[in-house]
Amino acid sequence: MLALCSFSSCQDSKDKTDEQEKPEVPATGDVTVYVTTNNRSQDFRKQAADFSKKSNMSPTTIKLQPATRYQTMDGFGAAITGSTCFNLMKMTKENRAxxxxxxxxxxxxxxxxxxxISIGCSDFSLSEYTLCDTPGLENFALTSEETEYVIPILKEILAINPEVKIMGSPWTPPRWMKVNNLTDLQPFNSWTSGQLNPVHYGDYADYFVKWIHAFEEQGINIYSVTPQNEPLNRGNSASLFMGWREQLEFVKNHLVPKFKAAAFKTKIYLFDHNFNYDNMPDQNDYPVKIYDAGIDADVVAGAAYHNYGGDKSELLDIHQKYPDRELVFTETSIGTWNDGRNLEVRLIEDMREVALGTINNWAKGVIVWNLMLDSDRGPNREGGCQTCYGAVDIDRSNYSTITRNSHYYIIGHLSSVVKPGAVRIGTSGFSDAGFSFSAFENTDGTYAVVLLNGNAASKTITIDDGTHHFAYDVPAKSVISYRWKK
Incomplete structure (x- = not known):
């Protein structure tokens, strides 16, 4: 039996409340509501609210403004790393399903x-590898990590939700394509650091094409890619330095033409690194420099960001400079350094900074790091992150007991009510420093609001779409998602 240390009664006794002991009553009403409190007294609890028949005179009203339209949402999720797939495959088939x-x-x-997912290995793969470790693209082939772990899990996910989008990012090219630097151009036979040899720009573009085709042959379509995970980070266990000038040359003159020749619909997102450009002044505004130099707008959709340095406001700055280019948020981690398993701390901060914070600064999608790690923060490798937690952690003593962490909740509160294709819309009225929220119009004729109350007191909030309104008592330190038909 799958033991769920959230959504159920196997929570430690210190987290139990009388409310948790009450049986769940099927929630029916005009508005579907999901509630999570940071003390787990309500644990992604499905509830309901009804529209009010009275006039709305509430001073704490969030008024939807559907005519004010922002970005179209692509989706929300987590990374399906080799480590995640290893842990999932350790579960029984029934529990995994x-x-x-x-x-x-x-x-x-x-x-x-x-x-x-990673193109080749990441720092959360079972080994260091690419799909062409023997020189020559004729040696390209999927490895056992793909065929035994990643692809089977992806197929199970797609059987459940065929519309799931998949992004691919490489941590390193094959080592035979790397040099120590662009001046000496000496071979650099290391997984960590190095630069892409310009002689192999065309080969590496072909490597991307072969990888996409290999997954297509497995019935798995790749929605988007980034040219390099964390291109300014030389220190990861598998890594490559790729400054903006290199990325411009590689993407503009090699990757884009090869994608067009293959008739791919796969989007390319530039950069895929931190808000502060790792404090490298010559790399500031990395994607903007590439846009300024001129690059295909049909294939190069926009840029991707992580939050290991700098502030989410960088997204707004990039959007203002190039409003027609897309933005996605592609990685964030929790771990021992930020009290990652303490939901009382992390639920509020991660919802404010990662989920709502990036969306309200124009991100079209939000993806967190590992979906699942084990209770020893693994499998992990020396040189990679050995202090990271997953969005959920599974007890490696039984591969059954699951603890859900903040990243699982923040993504779930978005994905449960905000569907792909939804448009973020404007709001007016209620404002409070402890509250954050976003409103959306889904393609199926429903509205959605995701709201965070970071205050130590509950507050009754009314939401008004111009036709209907309803009031709901928002608990202290909680996240709530609402969805209703217009």
Whole structure:
């Protein structure tokens, strides 16, 4: 039996409340509501609210402004790393199916809708590898990590939700394509650091094409890619330095032409690194420099960002400079350094900074790091992150007991009510420093609001779409998602 240390009664006794002991009553009403409090007294609890028949005189009203339209949402999810897939495959088939349905089903679960995988290894793979470690592209082939772990899990996810989008990012090219620097151009036979040899720009573009085709042959379509994970980070266990000038040359003159020749619809997102450009002045505004130099707008959709340095306001700055280019948020981590398993701390901060914070600064999608790690923060490798937690952690003593962490909730509160294709819309009225929220119009004729109350007191909030309004008592330190028909 799958033991769920959230959504159920296996929570430690210190977290139990009388409310948790009450049986769940099927929630029916005009508005579907999901509630999570940071003390787990309500644990992604499905409830309902009804429209009010009285006139709305509430001073704490969030008024929807559907005519004010922002970005169209692509989706929300987590990284399906080799480590994640290893842990999932350790579960019983029945338990794994139950967890994946709860996570990805748009009708019976959270409906997570956008996932990220590595092209070759990441720092959370079972080994260091690429798909062409022997020189020569004729040696390109999927490895056992793909065929035994990643692809089977992706197929199970897609069977549950065929509309899930998949992004691919490489941590390193094959080592035979790397040099020590662009001046000496000496071979650099290391997984860590180095630069891409300009002689192999064309080969590396072909490597991307072969990788996409290999997944297509498995029935898995790749929605988007980034040219390099964290291109300014030389220190990861698998890594490559790729400054903006190199990325411009590689993408503009090699990757884009090869994608067009292959008739791919796969989007390219530039950069894929921190808000502060790792404090490298010559790399500031990395994607803007590439846009300024001129690059295909049909294939190069925009830029991707992480939050290991700098502030989410950088997204707004980039949007203002190039409003027609897209933005996605593709990685963030929790771990021992930020009290990652303490939901009382992390639920509020991660919802404010990562989820709502990036969306309200024009991100079209939000993807967190590992969906699942084990209770020893693994499998992990020396040189990679050995202090990271997953969005959920599974007890490696039984590969059954699951603890859900903040990243699982923040993604679930978005994906449960905000569906791919939804448009973020404007709001007016209620404002409070402890509250954050975003409003959306889905393609199926429903509205959605995701709201954070970071205050130590509850507050009754009214939401008014111009036709209907309803009031709901928002608990202290909680996240609430609402969805209703117009």
């Amino acid at each position: 139950k967890f994946l349905k709860e996570t990805f089903s748009p009708t019976e679960g959270m409906g997570q809708s956008y996932i990220r």
